[in-house]
Amino acid sequence: MENSAQNIMIEAARERLFRDAKIDVLSATQDAENEKARAEVARSFISDTLTVPTPKMQAYAVQASLGDDVYHEPTAIALETAIARLSGKEAALFMPSGTMSNQIGIRTHLKQPPYNVLCDHRAHIYKYEVGGLGFHSGAAVTPVLPVNQHHLTLEDVEANVTLGTDMHYAPTEVIALENTLNGTIIPQNDVLAIAAFARKEGIAMHLDGARLWHVAAETGIPLSELCAPFDSVSLCFSKGLGAPVGSCLVGNADFIRRARRFRKMFGGGMRQIGALVGAAAYAVSNNLSFLPGVHALTRKLEKGLEEIGCEITSRAETCMVFFDPTSIGVELAELIERAAALPHPIRLSGSRLVVHIQTAPETVDDFLTLVRTLAEEKRAAGFVRLAQAVKTNGKNGIYKEVFVRTSLSRSL
Ligand SMILES: Cc1ncc(COP(=O)(O)O)c(C=O)c1O
Numbered sequence: 001m002e003n004s005a006q007n008i009m010i011e012a013a014r015e016r017l018f019r020d021a022k023i024d025v026l027s028a029t030q031d032a033e034n035e036k037a038r039a040e041v042a043r044s045f046i047s048d049t050l051t052v053p054t055p056k057m058q059a060y061a062v063q064a065s066l067g068d069d070v071y072h073e074p075t076a077i078a079l080e081t082a083i084a085r086l087s088g089k090e091a092a093l094f095m096p097s098g099t100m101s102n103q104i105g106i107r108t109h110l111k112q113p114p115y116n117v118l119c120d121h122r123a124h125i126y127k128y129e130v131g132g133l134g135f136h137s138g139a140a141v142t143p144v145l146p147v148n149q150h151h152l153t154l155e156d157v158e159a160n161v162t163l164g165t166d167m168h169y170a171p172t173e174v175i176a177l178e179n180t181l182n183g184t185i186i187p188q189n190d191v192l193a194i195a196a197f198a199r200k201e202g203i204a205m206h207l208d209g210a211r212l213w214h215v216a217a218e219t220g221i222p223l224s225e226l227c228a229p230f231d232s233v234s235l236c237f238s239k240g241l242g243a244p245v246g247s248c249l250v251g252n253a254d255f256i257r258r259a260r261r262f263r264k265m266f267g268g269g270m271r272q273i274g275a276l277v278g279a280a281a282y283a284v285s286n287n288l289s290f291l292p293g294v295h296a297l298t299r300k301l302e303k304g305l306e307e308i309g310c311e312i313t314s315r316a317e318t319c320m321v322f323f324d325p326t327s328i329g330v331e332l333a334e335l336i337e338r339a340a341a342l343p344h345p346i347r348l349s350g351s352r353l354v355v356h357i358q359t360a361p362e363t364v365d366d367f368l369t370l371v372r373t374l375a376e377e378k379r380a381a382g383f384v385r386l387a388q389a390v391k392t393n394g395k396n397g398i399y400k401e402v403f404v405r406t407s408l409s410r411s412l
Contacts, residue, residue, distance in 0.1 A: 048319060080094055
């Protein structure tokens with residue numbers, strides 16, 4: 001009697017649970033919302049991480065094999081083998097994110113603190129990975145300002161590396177470069193010079209190659225040649241190539257075997273990932289060839305901004321251009337607001353404009369029209385540009401040109 005009352009209670013509780021656990025994540029107007037999202041991405045300069053999977057990518061991805069990747073998923077193995085071949089390395093490992101790929105890559109090089117990682121002061125691994133090098137690897141970081149204000153050279157590395165046995169210092173055990181960095185390309189000769197020095201000193205070389213695809217597409221240098229100076233490289237599928245997630249860490253077979261164990265420890269041992277890997281494979285196969293067009297569109301944007309009178313603060317070497325509209329009397333906040341208020345809004349988040357495979361060419365035209373309109377409004381309101389270039393001794397002892405301006409000075 002008691003048992004059957006208990007069973008009735010359990011049955012009722014189950015029914016409640018099954019009813020409460022009905023979760024419909026699709027809205028009633030999902031298709032329309034997705035169309036709207038696609039339209040918004042076509043008019044966003046915020047980041048190439050915003051690119052969305054296309055119906056063709058999704059259709060390809062769902063055909064992938066169904067294995068558990070902790071026990072070696074066939075689609076994942078196929079992608080990893082192909083990426084290892086393309087990058088000229090022995091092995092590759094699929095990662096859920098570029099951050100995990102970088103952090104595990106560096107963690108796998110490092111064994112016993114104290115040590116430090118030398119990188120550019122703007123590097124993603126240093127600025128945007130939540131202090132992960134300290135947390136995951138117990139590593140100190142030496143962030144370096146490149147003297148040429150563009151990319152690290154051997155001279156920068158030699159001036160900042162920690163060698164020797166002086167007990168006051170944590171020795172440099174990894175030099176980590178990033179290519180592209182803010183859309184700019186490190187000349188391969190500089191990479192080779194740094195790598196030769198690192199090899200001589202027994203220092204490992206890691207590359208954050210989230211957008212190395214862009215370097216290969218722009219320069220014509222094969223991916224394997226770009227990767228050759230490095231012991232490990234992280235390549236992303238979810239930035240310029242437009243996959244929803246994923247990166248591959250590449251290196252020699254022993255390195256990747258050890259990285260696989262760290263991936264499990266970091267919580268990145270994934271199960272039925274065929275569809276994610278399928279989307280990444282589709283992105284590499286179909287979207288890489290769009291990058292030269294993306295770069296040409298970025299240069300068109302740069303040229304237009306320059307013609308209107310904006311200062312270009314970092315050139316369009318690949319898919320990004322940085323600009324300063326105060327030279328035409330316009331504050332960035334005002335431009336962002338006006339772009340968002342257009343009948344077909346354009347989104348930007350600051351001085352960095354990122355062009356991607358889903359940027360509509362009209363977005364560039366419409367943006368330039370808006371900047372031109374604002375420049376005319378400012379001129380009509382009396383803005384004059386005092387283009388009086390003065391030489392000033394910059395923060396790191398570098399002489400650079402600085403324009404002295406008034407924001408809204410009345411011309412006489
Ligand atoms: C250069 C670079 N490296 C690494 C990452 C990290 O990638 P994820 O967002 O997949 O963690 C990003 C992200 O935008 C990036 O731009």
